[in-house]
Amino acid sequence: MSTTSQHHASVTLPPIHVPPHPKWPPLEGERLVAMKERIKSLLRQQDAVLVAHYYTDGLLQDLAEETGGCVADSLEMARFGTTHPASTLVVAGVRFMGETAKILNNEKRVLMPDLNASCSLDDGCPHELFADFCDQHPDHTVVVYANTSAEVKARADWVVTSGIALAIVQHLASQGKKILWAPDRHLGAYVQKMSGADMLFWPGSCVVHEEFRAVALERLRRLHPGAAVLVHPESADAVIAQADVVGSTTVLIKAAASLPNREFIVATDKGIFNKMRQVAPGKVFLEAPTVGEGATCQSCANCPWMGMNSLHSLARVLEVGDNEVHVDADLAKRAQVPIRRMLDFAAALKRSATAGACPSEPA
Ligand code: 13P
Ligand code: SF4
Numbered sequence: 001m002s003t004t005s006q007h008h009a010s011v012t013l014p015p016i017h018v019p020p021h022p023k024w025p026p027l028e029g030e031r032l033v034a035m036k037e038r039i040k041s042l043l044r045q046q047d048a049v050l051v052a053h054y055y056t057d058g059l060l061q062d063l064a065e066e067t068g069g070c071v072a073d074s075l076e077m078a079r080f081g082t083t084h085p086a087s088t089l090v091v092a093g094v095r096f097m098g099e100t101a102k103i104l105n106n107e108k109r110v111l112m113p114d115l116n117a118s119c120s121l122d123d124g125c126p127h128e129l130f131a132d133f134c135d136q137h138p139d140h141t142v143v144v145y146a147n148t149s150a151e152v153k154a155r156a157d158w159v160v161t162s163g164i165a166l167a168i169v170q171h172l173a174s175q176g177k178k179i180l181w182a183p184d185r186h187l188g189a190y191v192q193k194m195s196g197a198d199m200l201f202w203p204g205s206c207v208v209h210e211e212f213r214a215v216a217l218e219r220l221r222r223l224h225p226g227a228a229v230l231v232h233p234e235s236a237d238a239v240i241a242q243a244d245v246v247g248s249t250t251v252l253i254k255a256a257a258s259l260p261n262r263e264f265i266v267a268t269d270k271g272i273f274n275k276m277r278q279v280a281p282g283k284v285f286l287e288a289p290t291v292g293e294g295a296t297c298q299s300c301a302n303c304p305w306m307g308m309n310s311l312h313s314l315a316r317v318l319e320v321g322d323n324e325v326h327v328d329a330d331l332a333k334r335a336q337v338p339i340r341r342m343l344d345f346a347a348a349l350k351r352s353a354t355a356g357a358c359p360s361e362p363a
Helices: 029-045 058-066 074-083 095-104 127-135 150-154 165-174 185-195 214-223 249-258 270-279 311-320 329-355
Strands: 048-053 070-072 088-092 109-111 141-145 158-160 179-182 199-201 228-231 263-267 284-287
Touching: 029 048, 029 058, 029 311, 048 058, 048 074, 048 095, 058 070, 058 270, 058 311, 070 074, 074 088, 074 095, 074 329, 088 095, 088 311, 095 109, 095 150, 095 329, 127 150, 127 179, 141 165, 150 329, 158 165, 158 329, 165 179, 165 185, 165 329, 179 185, 185 199, 214 263, 228 249, 249 263, 249 270, 263 270, 270 284
Parallel strands: 048 070, 048 088, 088 109, 141 158, 141 179, 179 199, 228 263, 263 284
Antiparallel strands: none
16 A cells, blocks of 8 residues: 555535435335336336446346346446347436446437436536646546546546446556546545555545444444444545455445355445345344434435435336437547446456456557
């Protein structure tokens, strides 16, 4: 690990409006079965496949798998859409995930249950402000997190997700590149600490992960000394510092299955517990404490934008056919370049992991 100092952009970010967590009518028994059957038949009729994120409602995640779709982290969601033959992709996640699917699959129809499903990182990085920041640092390689708009991606040299960020920055640092990083300052700080790269940061953050509290986590760990601590790197450094495993949603789920611990304290959106309980039955998963403990929290470890996806909103969009994601063709062409660079790098990394070599520079 390196201790290189951090430099932040001096920009004033727009205020982030965090919506209340949507409340959906409960679905149980026959009504649940009927709703699932209706969605299955709509998916078949429309040659559509469901691609869901681990933070969405567990019923949606399970339905995606039951119907031949996938539930995944944001890297795998992007990759899945490019390999599946369905002519319609239904993306249950947040807007950048639907946009990425459309950018990579221009010929496909991409639907989302709710186009208002944003992300505080995306909202906190307006493309005009970001372009100014890039213009001020033309000697830097621009690396942006996938949680950004198509316009911000179009300005980037590389797009990364939490699953591949460290490997890509290490690769760039080994070439002596200076990096302009946006928008998540916590993930950026973690990557910088682990890679020693020379990095400039955009000051964005995830409102969900920022609510985890380090002191309360220390207390909880003392109460559960045998528990392993799993942390998503969008959390603050004092929380990351207490982790046994830091990583993408996929990495955390794999750790829940493979570590011998019986108890886990998990610092990420609680939607992930659905898959963790499936892969590690019998183990106990505890929520890492948020600012909500004894006070009020905005998200309480449950992303309100991810919460806009439900069986209700999925059935509705399949019936009505609105909420189609559109990305201007020229913009998509430009945004596609750094996304494909990431996917090619990930594929090379996978190949080299099997062969035991370093990935070569992707095209
Ligand atoms: P993953 O790529 O790790 O699934 O993360 C996406 C995200 O939005 C986390 O808040
Ligand atoms: Fe964005 Fe945070 Fe929600 Fe992930 S959890 S989609 S980073 S607001």
